[in-house]
Structure formats: structure tokens, C-alpha cells
Amino acid sequence: MSNRRPLLWAILALPGARILWRWWATPESYGFGHAIGDSGDWAAWLLMVTLAVTPVRLLFRRQRWTAWLMRRRRDLGVASFAYAVGHTVIYVADRASPSVVIEAAGSPDMLTGWLALALFVPLAATSNDLAVRALKRSWKVLHRLVYPAAILTFLHWVLAAFDPTTAYIHIGVLAAVELLRIWLQRRQSRLQQG
Structure with missing residues (x-):
């Protein structure tokens, strides 16, 4: 199975390659706005898939x-982070001025995005076997930061979107996934105790 990991990463890179291609080939119709939106969408979608792995594993x-x-969950999370970094880089490049970025950073839509990215940095940095072995039980505690980071991510989407309807739909799906995870974990715990 490990020999299929490069294939997984090639598949995960396809949306990014498509974004770059469209941006390069048709810059007039597919500019910064589309590239920012699409990279942000892929970051959020991969985050949702990452969070859905545990309930799917418990169900099946x-x-x-x-x-x-389960073995590839960290890869999915790191891919989500990579798209979030791409999203941020494109946004900063579009603003073309550090002072403009800093001035906007305090607004609720941007602040939630920056905070989410800050929480994801230690998660991405420790999403490797070496960190898992070194941190031991602390690794799981650290990686619970994914939940507040996810909340901030989707709050950023709601606040920054021209039309937040799609973001609200994704929040509903994410809430359902998380409620299912909590219910399944509690049921499993009761079964183990009984």
C-alpha cells in the first residue's frame, strides 16, 4: 500500500495543477479572485474529508x-494545509502590499482565516511518523486543534464569501459528520465497557 502514496499525492495535486493552468492559460477570465476561491474551496473540502475519516472508519x-x-488521513490533512497555504499566497500576491494585508488582517473575515492557518501550522509540521513517535500521547492532544481550526476555517468562509450560502451548507455537513463521530465513539465506548 505504501507504494501507492505517490499516486495519492499526484491525485491530490491535480486540482492545484488545474488552478495554476487556468490562471496561466486564461488570466483575463480566471484571475486572482477565482484562484483564491478555488484554492480555498479545495482546502475546505480536503479538511472535511480528513475529518470524515474517523466516523467512516467507525461505521465501516x-x-x-x-x-x-485511516493510514492516509494525515496525507489528506497535509494536502488541505497545502491548499490553504496556496490560498494565502495567492491572496497576499493579489494585495501586492504587506501594509494592505496587515491593515485587513484585523477584520473578522481575515482574522478568522489567519487564526485558522496559524493553528494548522503545528498540525502540518507534526503530521509525520517521526513527530508521532517523539510526541507520543501529546500528539493526539495537539491534533485536537483541528476542531477549532476547522470552525475558524468555515467561519472565515462565511465572512469572506460574497454569497455565504455554500459555506453554510458545508457547515451543516461538517456538523452532521462531527455529531456522527461523537455518537459513534460514545457507542463504541459503551460497548467496550459493557
Whole structure:
């Protein structure tokens, strides 16, 4: 299975390649705004997939493909972070002035995005086997930061979007996934105790 990891990363890179291609090939119709939006969408979608892995594993425990998903969950999370970094780089390049970026950073829509990115940095930096071994139990505690980071991510989407309807739909899906995860984990805990 490990030999398929480069294939997974090639697949995860395809949306980014498409964004860059469209931006290069048709800069008049596909400019900064589209590139910022699409990279942000992919960061959020991959974050949702990453968070959905645990409930999917709990629901389909006996299926081999869920074990593969669990092993690749960190890859999905790092890919989400990579798209978030791309989203940020494109945004900063579009503003073309550090003073403009700093001035806007205090507004609620931008502040939530910057805070989410700051929380994701230690998660991405420790999403490797070496960090898991070095941090031991602390690794799981640290990686619980994904939940406030996810809330900030989707709050940023709501506040920054021209039309937040899509963001609200994604928040509803994410809330359902998280409620399902909590319910399944509690049920499993009761079954183990009983």
C-alpha cells in the first residue's frame, strides 16, 4: 500500500495543477479572485474529508478500505494545509502590499482565516511518523486543534464569501459528520465497557 502514496499525492495535486493552468492559460477570465476561491474551496473540502475519516472508519469497521483511509488521513490533512497555504499566497500576491494585508488582517473575515492557518501550522509540521513517535500521547492532544481550526476555517468562509450560502451548507455537513463521530465513539465506548 505504501507504494501507492505517490499516486495519492499526484491525485491530490491535480486540482492545484488545474488552478495554476487556468490562471496561466486564461488570466483575463480566471484571475486572482477565482484562484483564491478555488484554492480555498479545495482546502475546505480536503479538511472535511480528513475529518470524515474517523466516523467512516467507525461505521465501516470491517472494511479494508477504511483501514487504508485511516493510514492516509494525515496525507489528506497535509494536502488541505497545502491548499490553504496556496490560498494565502495567492491572496497576499493579489494585495501586492504587506501594509494592505496587515491593515485587513484585523477584520473578522481575515482574522478568522489567519487564526485558522496559524493553528494548522503545528498540525502540518507534526503530521509525520517521526513527530508521532517523539510526541507520543501529546500528539493526539495537539491534533485536537483541528476542531477549532476547522470552525475558524468555515467561519472565515462565511465572512469572506460574497454569497455565504455554500459555506453554510458545508457547515451543516461538517456538523452532521462531527455529531456522527461523537455518537459513534460514545457507542463504541459503551460497548467496550459493557
